[in-house]
Each structure stands twice: as C-alpha cells, then as structure tokens.
Amino acid sequence: MRRIEPILELKKLSKSFGEENVLDEIDLTVYEGEIIGYIGPNGAGKSTTVKILLGLIEEYEGNVRIFGEDISKGNHTYKRRIGYVPETADLYENLTAYEYLTFIGELYGLEGEEVDRKAKELVKLFGIEEVYHSRISSFSKGMKQKVLIISSMIHNPDLLFLDEPLSGLDANSVMIVKEILAKLAAEGKTIFYSSHIMEVVEKISHRIVLLANGKLLADGSFEELKGQNMDGTLEEIFNQLTGFDEHQNIAEKFVQIVQEG
Numbered sequence: 001m002r003r004i005e006p007i008l009e010l011k012k013l014s015k016s017f018g019e020e021n022v023l024d025e026i027d028l029t030v031y032e033g034e035i036i037g038y039i040g041p042n043g044a045g046k047s048t049t050v051k052i053l054l055g056l057i058e059e060y061e062g063n064v065r066i067f068g069e070d071i072s073k074g075n076h077t078y079k080r081r082i083g084y085v086p087e088t089a090d091l092y093e094n095l096t097a098y099e100y101l102t103f104i105g106e107l108y109g110l111e112g113e114e115v116d117r118k119a120k121e122l123v124k125l126f127g128i129e130e131v132y133h134s135r136i137s138s139f140s141k142g143m144k145q146k147v148l149i150i151s152s153m154i155h156n157p158d159l160l161f162l163d164e165p166l167s168g169l170d171a172n173s174v175m176i177v178k179e180i181l182a183k184l185a186a187e188g189k190t191i192f193y194s195s196h197i198m199e200v201v202e203k204i205s206h207r208i209v210l211l212a213n214g215k216l217l218a219d220g221s222f223e224e225l226k227g228q229n230m231d232g233t234l235e236e237i238f239n240q241l242t243g244f245d246e247h248q249n250i251a252e253k254f255v256q257i258v259q260e261g
C-alpha cells in the first residue's frame with residue numbers, strides 16, 4: 001500500500017519579531033487533497049505562517065517540510081508547485097491582464113504561447129475577456145481579484161495559499177470560485193484557505209485550524225469542533241474559543257458615541 005506523505009509538515013514552528021512571540025511551537029501536518037481553513041483573530045500570525053511557507057521569511061525556529069523537503073535547505077524548486085493569492089495585491093497596475101498573466105506564467109516556467117492560450121480561456125470563464133488587453137489599473141476590485149486568482153493557478157500548482165480570495169467578488173463569481181476549490185481538492189490539490197468570512201470557511205474546509213496569539217487553539221473538521229465545543233456556527237465556535245463575548249457591548253458603545261453631540 002502507498003504510504004500517504006504529508007504535503008506540508010510544521011514541527012514546533014516558532015517566530016518572534018523582537019520581543020513579540022508571533023508563532024509559538026506550531027505543529028501541523030497537512031495531506032493531499034485537504035482544504036484547510038486557516039483562521040484566527042487579526043494579528044494571530046496567519047500571514048506570518050504563510051510567508052514562512054512561501055520562503056518570504058527565512059528566519060524561524062522549528063522545522064518546515066513542503067512536499068517532503070526541508071525548505072531551509074535552500075532548494076527552491078518547491079515554489080514552482082505553489083500558488084498564492086495574497087491579501088493585498090501587488091499587481092503591476094501598468095500592465096495589461098495579458099501581460100501580467102503571461103509574465104507570471106513564464107516565471108513559473110511555462111511557455112508564453114501556452115500561458116496566453118490558457119489565460120484567454122480562463123479570463124473568458126470569469127467574464128473579463130473584454131479587458132484582457134486593458135491595463136489592470138482600470139479594473140474594478142473584483143476584476144483585479146479574478147486576475148489574481150487566475151495568476152495563482154495558471155501553472156497548475158499542487159499547493160495553494162489563498163488569503164481572502166473572495167474579496168470583492170460578486171455573488172456569482174463567489175459560487176464559481178468555491179466550486180473551483182472543491183474540484184481542485186477532489187483532484188488532489190491541497191488548499192490553505194485564510195479568511196475572516198466564517199460562513200465560507202465553515203462550508204468549504206475539510207479541516208479548520210484556529211490560531212490565536214501564535215498558538216493552535218483548534219484543529220479538526222467543523223463536525224469535530226462542534227463536538228468539542230458548543231453546537232453552533234463556526235462564527236460562534238470562533239468567538240467561544242477566542243474568549244470573545246463583547247460584540248454587543250462594543251457595538252452599543254460605538255453607536256452611542258456616533259450619536260453624541
């Protein structure tokens with residue numbers, strides 16, 4: 001029988017910035033075909049984890065293996081098998097969608113003509129084929145997000161890191177992207193999905209990993225988390241696990257202050 005190797009393995013991963021311990025001995029093993037909902041309050045350390053996995057932060061403690069290889073060993077070929085949708089896009093706004101996508105595709109080692117062919121078909125499926133040759137600076141937020149999503153997947157990566165990938169997308173496009181993610185996972189791709197939209201994380205994730213103050217507070221399927229905590233939505237479980245029950249108070253005070261004077 002084939003032994004299933006982990007796609008991603010973190011052992012006691014720690015990272016501090018000065019005095020601040022941002023990640024504290026994170027242990028996490030992720031397998032092929034899993035959609036991991038990677039969630040946590042603002043500042044929990046999610047982006048820092050992803051930056052370490054992408055090789056953008058090179059100083060950390062602990063061990064990180066991707067596709068079975070220790071990424072600190074300096075072999076960067078694993079990056080070709082990774083796709084990334086960052087939270088804030090550094091799209092090259094002066095390029096057209098065509099120029100940007102062929103540029104990214106070529107960085108990943110694809111032939112220019114091949115990327116152009118794929119990109120044309122993908123932008124068409126997202127309904128933005130008419131602006132393929134327009135500058136990205138003229139695009140709406142959702143149109144830019146579509147280009148980012150395409151650029152993260154055009155090289156058919158095995159591991160995807162998505163940070164708020166649905167940001168700015170309309171309801172129809174959200175349905176398409178959710179379906180794309182489920183299909184990619186069914187094809188054996190592994191997806192690391194960071195978002196604050198709990199309803200979506202609850203629906204699409206096979207496994208939910210909750211980080212707070214640099215520590216893993218929970219790791220399991222939504223059903224498992226429900227079993228270990230109160231029954232309810234992921235939003236309620238999130239609030240419970242992070243010890244937050246102040247939303248009504250805060251909202252009330254906020255509205256009072258807004259109405260003062």
Ligand SMILES: Nc1ncnc2c1ncn2[C@@H]1O[C@H](COP(=O)(O)OP(=O)(O)OP(=O)(O)O)[C@@H](O)[C@H]1O
Binds near residue numbers: 041042046048049
């Ligand atoms: N380059 C840096 N230098 C110093 N501190 C940093 C740096 N990058 C991140 N931090 C700190 O690390 C902590 C974790 O940040 P991180 O961006 O990983 O959080 P996050 O979980 O992604 O938050 P959000 O949900 O707001 O995106 C924060 O306190 C942040 O201020």
